[in-house]
Amino acid sequence: MTEENEKNSHINKAQFNLSLEINEEGEYLDSVSKKSTLLELLAQQENIEIIKQNIVSDKVFKIEGNEGVFEFFYLLKGRIKYLDNDKILNPGDYITIRNLKQQIYFKTLSEVDLIYVTNTPIFSNKQEEIKSLLELNEEIEAxxxxxxxxCRRLQDLSRRTGEELNLSQDKLFSLIFASFLxxxxxxxxxxxxxxxxxKxxxxxxxxxxxxxEKGKKMILEHMTSSFFERVADIxxxxxxxxxxxxxxxxxxxxEIMIEAQILSVVxxxxxxxxRRPYQEAKNRKEVLAEIKRCKGQQFAPKVVDAFLKAEERFIAEGINPQELI
Ligand SMILES: [Fe+2]
Ligand SMILES: [Fe+2]
Known part of the structure; x- marks a missing residue:
């Protein structure tokens, strides 16, 4: 690029409100990340935001529609599943949402890159929420x-047990967050x-x-969206x-929320x-025997049954619960 061109690559004629910006791959206006997702704000104009989002494999994520909301997602890389009808989306497929007053759930089947266009300032909201989550997370890690x-291990087994019990996507989502926090x-x-x-x-x-109780209070202090009220109660x-x-x-x-019943077993x-400071680790056989012994006492019977199936699948996949992080 010549020096002249370089100067012109950002032409901002404020008096006509015209501008041209040419950016290279990897450039963004703002970004925020947490363990499972990275959001990069590529461009914005008034209330329109264009975001590039990366999500790790095997994550359930939701899109929250509302009246007046326009959202568009274009899948660049990876595969996702629409959980309502199990439709698989591949690179080049796209989703448009207008005025939809419901939450829609997807699951990533691989690492995913997508372009996300929205007419509501989702980025700033998301950014705040993710930042709060990060703060909370840091407190745990510290x-x-x-x-x-x-906390990290719990998410996977909780989700599997919830799926075994056919929990709604809403409940699965709150269960996963609550497990982590x-x-x-x-x-x-x-x-x-x-x-x-x-002792x-x-x-x-x-x-x-x-x-x-302290955990509930902390979640409510950090989070604004009503979704987290349920997480706090779990x-x-x-x-x-x-x-x-x-x-x-x-x-x-x-009287106990189903998500909390699951979390208790897991x-x-x-x-x-x-191994805990006060107790040696038990082997799998001993642990399962103890869970079964407490069925109907400490643990809800139907949750124990679902958990045992989920745990068996978990082990069959070769995941060693004593190593998994
Ligand atoms: Fe715990
Ligand atoms: Fe606890």
């Missing part, structure tokens, strides 16, 4: 390696207590037991037991499968 790894309330518990290699004193135990209930012996409220049976399975 605590201890063990809690961090535990369920122990966020432990961010306030001193590390000496979390990593104490002995906790009654005072220490009462501090640990507050983590579901977190609040993840130590409730089917027979009413759990905490903080002693809820029983179906949480215990993972905790028993891994």
């Amino acid at each position: 605590r201890d390696q063990q809690t961090r790894d535990h 369920h122990d966020i309330g432990k961010a306030n518990v001193p590390v000496e207590i979390l990593q104490k290699p002995a 906790l004193s009654p005072e220490e135990w009462s501090i640990v037991k507050k983590h579901p 977190i609040l209930q993840h130590h409730e037991n089917y027979d009413g012996t759990g905490y903080p409220h002693g809820l029983a049976g179906d 949480d215990s399975y993972d905790a028993m499968s891994h």
